[in-house]
Amino acid sequence: MNVQEFQNKLKEIQTIAKANGNSLTAIQIRDTFAGMELDKTQLLGVLKYLTSQGIQIEGMEDSATEETKEPERKKIPLTPEEETYLRNYLEELPELSIDTAQAFAALANGDQDALQSLTSYYMKETAKMAADMNAEEIFLADLIQEANLALIQALGSAGNEVRDEKWLMNEVRKGIIAVLEEQTQRKFADDSLVARVEKLESAVRELNDDEDDKNAFSIDELAIILDMKVDEIRDVLRLTGDDK
Known part of the structure; x- marks a missing residue:
């Protein structure tokens, strides 16, 4: 392509x-x-x-x-190290017992204690969801932290409507998916950059094979020959260390 x-x-x-x-x-x-x-x-x-x-x-x-x-994602099993991390992480979280219906009702009235209680209570479920959605694009520990952030943001933006567990976990799931999508797009951009580097290196090799002088072409000339912008070529050369 x-x-x-x-x-x-x-x-x-x-x-x-x-x-x-x-x-x-x-x-x-x-x-x-x-x-x-x-x-x-x-x-x-x-x-x-x-x-x-x-x-x-x-x-x-x-x-x-x-x-x-919501594209179907390949389920990535946890490595032994990730399983150990998850187990230790869950063990460090306190065991809590709250009346969630009452807490959600209090949250709708702007009760900050209810927000804190719900955040602490659902952190275990949030971590388990992140582990279940484990992906190659991001480390499990980072994904759990992103899931926690989605949890906090969801509770903080719940408004004065009385929410419930189903709504909350759905919001957390959407937050995790958004992070994975961002990572996928970043990988797509990185792959495109790699392709540009390979294109430039391959083209320069072919041109050099036909020339006695390896410095026969200036960056401006390469830009015309390869149909690439001068700044793009400079960026690629900086990445490869060939801009000196």
Whole structure:
């Protein structure tokens, strides 16, 4: 896949979405990416990215739409070290017994003690949920902390409506999913950067093979030959240590 072309296509489809009130049809997406020969997994990755940007997609099959909303993730078993960490973490949390219905009612009245009690009480369930959603994109310890943050944010924004456990755990789950999506997008960006580095190194090798002088091409000339921006080439060279 040509990474630069793919990134240009992403920008193009987002421009189309903006012109259509942040909405796209499945046909528009397929037409834009026609010729790139994306497989189903790659297409779903595009859909996931677009929906994460708040773009509504119309005319998509139910199954594809469902996968876009919350893609099925491969369950990653905990390593022995992670199992030990989780066990120790749970053992360090205090054993609490509270009337959750009463606490949620008090929370709706702005009771900060109720907020603290609910936070402490649900930390074990939050950690267990994070462990159940363990993923390659993030360390378990970091995911648990992110889950705790989602717990605190949910309780802090509960408002004056009387909430319940089902609502709270759903909010925590959404928070965990958001973190995993962010990590996935970051990995996508990192992979794209790696691809650009490989593209530059490969092209320079090919050019050097045809030239006696290894410094035959300036950065400006490489930018024209490789259809890359000068700043992009400079960034790649800095990463590889070849900018000296």
